[in-house]
Amino acid sequence: MRRLSRRQFLSIGGLVVVGASASQVMSALARDEKAPVATATIRYAMVIDPAKCAQDPTCRDCIDACHKIHNVPLFAPNAQGEETDKAHEIKWIWKATFEEAFDEQEGDNYATGGMKEQPMMLLCNHCDNPPCVRVCPTQATWKRASDGIVMMDFHRCIGCRFCMSGCPYGSRSFNFRDPRPFVQEINTSFPTRTKGVVEKCNFCEERLAQGQPPACVEACRQKALVFGNLEDPNSEAHKILAERLALRRKEHLGTRPQAYYITS
């Protein structure tokens, strides 16, 4: 066997090292950073038509339906069934003015059309990039991979309220008081909450599991709320968004909210 010179040994060794590391470099270069990571075929979203909602300014059907089936407490209701104890209020879906909902649209008098006078139904936006999920220290809230719903596990919530600070939409409420004595009529098929737990809209995931639409959608007589799967091109929600211009709240924050407000 021929003896290698020191020079030959070193150059062969160097080539081996370069060759071995080249495959790593090549695979790193070949990786497509923009490749889609989400392959879910369901992306639930709410499409809201404030113009239809405005037809009956006193209507509270969606709020009442939602709060009734989810055992949302009312601490000091007035004659209309609205909460007057704003410090302790728990809300899953609620009514706000345009200025409250879209403060960044101030001065835009044209694209928003008549929206400025219409009521805005606000709820959890079930963001694609939810800040509440990122800050939760116990993973009590998380984005369900199968359909994009931002879920809440009341068992695991420690009441730190990071999610409430994280949510730019005020969609989360904290139980400062024991809510159970203030639930008007307990729905036994859904749990109540305890003091020290954060709660919010869950897109009626317990109803979706039984093939029913969300309670607010079912309750709305004006059909102002349309719930659907945006990944399905035949869904009503998808069709509406394909035709109409819709606003989303605080889009510039990059949360990719999934509640769409159709302009009129």
Added chain:
Amino acid sequence: MYDGKYIVPGLLIFLAVFFIPTAYTYATGGPSQPPKPALPANETQCVESKDWMRDNHMQLLVQWREDVVRNNDRTYTSFTYNKQYKKSLTNTCLKCHDNKQDFCDSCHTYAGVSPNCWDCHNVPKEVSS
């Protein structure tokens, strides 16, 4: 005996205090009895066998909780009876065991455990009354 007039009464007082629990048990009708949870009237079979449920119902309920809330998996298949059940404390367990006081609480009180399920979950019978 030095200081017998102190020691003997002292010993007697000590023995009297020491045997208070025994005396109390006999005075109130013998040693405490293990609980007899009231079984549902119109159902003879739980999701699993009675003995397995007695040992494992807490783990089963925690598993159901994880499955339903976190994994959206809502159907339980009994390995004993090969039947399917909806994973739900209020809507499955309490449908038969509708008397929480005479069923759940009887053992839990005896064993000195206080599960916090009921802080949130409803007992339909208690809600309606």
